[in-house]
Amino acid sequence: MLRYITSRVAIAALMAVLATLVIFLIANTVPGDPVLTQLGDLAASNPDYVARFRAKWGLDLPLWEQYWVFLRGIVHGDLGMSIASQRPVLDDILQYAPATIELSTIAFALSLLIGIPLGILAAVRRDSWIDHVARLVSLIGVSSPTFWLAFIMLAIFYGGLQIAPGPGRLDPIAFPPPTVTGLFLVDSALVGDWDTFWDAAAHLVLPSIVLAAATLGLITRTTRASMLESLQQEYVRVARAKGLRETMIVTGHVLPNALIPVVTLGGLAYANLLTGAVMTETIFSWPGLGRYTFQSAVSLDFPAIMGITLMVAVVYLVINLLIDFSYALLDPRVVRR
């Protein structure tokens, strides 16, 4: 078991580093030039400036040496300097991560809390109206473009009804709570600043609903399909024959068995939320990793893009390991094997 885990971690770590190599090669073969996007036309036309810029960011070194510098940095916990923000990439990522973690965790919890019960009901009452409603809700959730859903939510609840706050994590005139974790809900609760707590909570409502929509559809469909599969197993018939109540059968026997695919897909969906909330964060002016990723990609800030790629690979690696461990929790047979 331990050997299996270490070999898997080693392979995944290798893949993560290889992924940065791919980004690095793309960065150096595509016709875009970071010098032009960063310096502006006037400075870029001056060869002296361009040469100094290249020397400063190591862009004048041979390719393999540039990559070697990057690899050597990783070992020392240094992901290089972002060309756009002029700060270490790791500092940037650590600064933006809490906003994203807070948002995607709440969105994920929301989609689990609604999606799993809805999926169970749809499977138990198959072909009833609730099954059809669940199907429609999940298909609409999956089919809505996030950026449009965000606009509609803002237009209705912020612009029209004026019951929800606008974009951002806090009211523009409010001060953020003293940084402990960077999660505003936790930080404000720690110092007992309930005004800020409720302000942060209110700002989370719309973006987390938007972000939850697609994940909710996925969770509902997976739960339903997996429940249907488990409901046809022998042990369900045995349990019924024993005279167990149907609710006991569903929650006690079928659900634990049906949750494994939900955990797999749900875990990957969570990783996806943590790393890919680009649209939602852009529209809600959410100072998180999604917006940072977008800005880095647009300005061709390749040190930042490589750092983000590495971070994303690590997030997927960790989530995949957590998924495997949760199998063991859900299904004792996994450990014995």
Add this chain to the structure above:
Amino acid sequence: MTDATFQAVPTAVVQPVPSSRARRVWRRYGLAGVGAAIICIWLLVALAAPLLSPYAPDAVDVVNRLQPPSTAHWFGTDALGRDVLARLLYGSRISLFTGTVVVLLSAVFGTVLGGIAAYAGGKIEEVIMRITDLVLCFPPIILAMAIAAALGIGITNTIIAMLVVWWPKFARLARSLVIVQRSREYVEAAHVVGFGPGRVLMRHIIPNAIGPLIVLVTLDVGNAIITFAGLSFLGLGVVPPTAEWGAMVSEGRELVEQWWVATFPGLAILTVVLGFNFLGDGIRDWLDPKARRR
């Protein structure tokens, strides 16, 4: 009174028959049928856009800018006075085209690669699947964004960027499907008859494994349409005056008072994608004997 009872008899006798039949038809083809109908309507719209559209999609009319929906402009006008309906109709061409092209090309490429991997096994399989894993390592949107930003904006470049990240899921699925088929008797029989490996793969194995691939392709077109529109929304899809749905939503995103500018193109994306998801979901039920409705 007598009139009522007289009428009640035939309805009571006749009605259950067509209604249960309709219900049976609905159960069997319902959602997939609705999905197919939606897609057909949009295909017709895309083909007939110049005939249907009341104005040219890029006809600027600054005097009539940001007009609410009216009889002259059914869906209103945008910030440059362009007719939202006309732009929406023309936009269907880009969305349907890019979505289909990206998915079909990557499905063909991924399936052939995954098929070869599973069929050849050994070193070849190892190399192909590790490359696939490597590309799957990147969140698609990030890599597509970096590539689109680097190549410059434009429909072709964005399609290329999407293709780079799109094919691995097809390679994975095709590989797992082919591995299941590979050990079947008919494959052995084809070998015994003396067919070469290429022919066995293309003419025997892939046709037998194609069901789940069709489902993935159908569901995925919707996915590709949303992704392309999303890249466009971020300014990485089409060159500005082009009428494209994601770009239209982007142009209207600040106009909360003039809700029609962003709402209608968004609804267009939603309905097309819903059509593909309905169809794909329906086909899946239809192909899966366990989920098939009685």
